[in-house]
Amino acid sequence: MNSSSQDHENEKSGSESPQAGLSGRRDQLNRTLNERKQEEASASRRSKGSATGYAQAVKMSSEFIAGIIVGAGIGWLLDEWLGTSPFGLIVFLLLGFVAGVLNVLRAAGQIAEPGATPPKQDDGKD
Numbered sequence: 001m002n003s004s005s006q007d008h009e010n011e012k013s014g015s016e017s018p019q020a021g022l023s024g025r026r027d028q029l030n031r032t033l034n035e036r037k038q039e040e041a042s043a044s045r046r047s048k049g050s051a052t053g054y055a056q057a058v059k060m061s062s063e064f065i066a067g068i069i070v071g072a073g074i075g076w077l078l079d080e081w082l083g084t085s086p087f088g089l090i091v092f093l094l095l096g097f098v099a100g101v102l103n104v105l106r107a108a109g110q111i112a113e114p115g116a117t118p119p120k121q122d123d124g125k126d
Contacts, residue, residue, distance in 0.1 A: 071096015
């Protein structure tokens with residue numbers, strides 16, 4: 001009876017040991033999978049951020065170039081209509097350049113939109 005009870009205990013400890021090892025491996029696998037998911041999520045956010053940056057850069061550059069082209073076009077048309085070549089082209093090309101720079105600064109948030117009210121500052125006096 002003594003030997004059969006020892007065999008029974010050996011079977012129990014033998015069956016618990018693989019379960020414990022299996023549980024430990026499963027926990028390790030879950031930790032590894034969670035780490036990989038976090039790495040993939042951060043990589044996805046980085047790539048999304050760079051795509052947003054490229055879109056913003058294309059938007060700003062197209063606004064700048066459009067301002068210059070529109071200014072040059074208006075100047076050329078005025079020169080053709082009034083016969084004042086090249087003065088209208090030069091003046092409106094410069095105005096288009098200024099308009100393009102203002103559009104880029106506005107898009108970047110460096111200057112306020114036209115007609116926007118500035119935020120009130122508390123000067124501490126009551």
